[in-house]
Amino acid sequence: MTERLDIRSPEDVVRVRQRVRALAVESGLGLVDQTKVVTAASELARNAIDYAGGGVVDLEVINGTRRGVRLVFEDQGPGIPDVELALRDGFTTGNGLGLGLGGAKRLSSEFSIESVPGQGTRVSITRWK
Ligand SMILES: Nc1ncnc2c1ncn2[C@@H]1O[C@H](COP(=O)(O)OP(=O)(O)OP(=O)(O)O)[C@@H](O)[C@H]1O
Ligand SMILES: [Mg+2]
Numbered sequence: 001m002t003e004r005l006d007i008r009s010p011e012d013v014v015r016v017r018q019r020v021r022a023l024a025v026e027s028g029l030g031l032v033d034q035t036k037v038v039t040a041a042s043e044l045a046r047n048a049i050d051y052a053g054g055g056v057v058d059l060e061v062i063n064g065t066r067r068g069v070r071l072v073f074e075d076q077g078p079g080i081p082d083v084e085l086a087l088r089d090g091f092t093t094g095n096g097l098g099l100g101l102g103g104a105k106r107l108s109s110e111f112s113i114e115s116v117p118g119q120g121t122r123v124s125i126t127r128w129k
Pocket of ligand 2: 043046047096099100101
């Protein structure tokens, strides 16, 4: 079962963090892995606000042969012209450190990103137990 949360304000980022933590606990992740996925979620939610004027995230606990949490962030912002460049540490078009996207990838077991300039960005991450 998936649940969708809006990401429009800093309070929404707090809510996303709380729900991701709860679902990570539910899926049996240890404390370190919980924190990894919460941190990754936080970075992706913040990017949606900072660069796309907000978005949504679909949260899902996976309870199959493997257990884990899957998060899909979607926005209808300007998109990312060069995803490979955006993933590089230190690359930013804003005021950040340029570490969020690459960090989120490193903190995840699986990471995929699709972005279409003029349409938006979709980032999917999974953290397996
Ligand atoms: N959802 C998005 N829509 C449009 N552009 C994005 C989105 N997410 C990231 N980007 C682009 O990718 C760049 C790199 O993102 P990243 O999160 O790594 O760094 P940052 O947000 O600039 O800084 P930090 O996350 O370290 O505070 C951003 O500066 C922005 O240009
Ligand atoms: Mg960022």
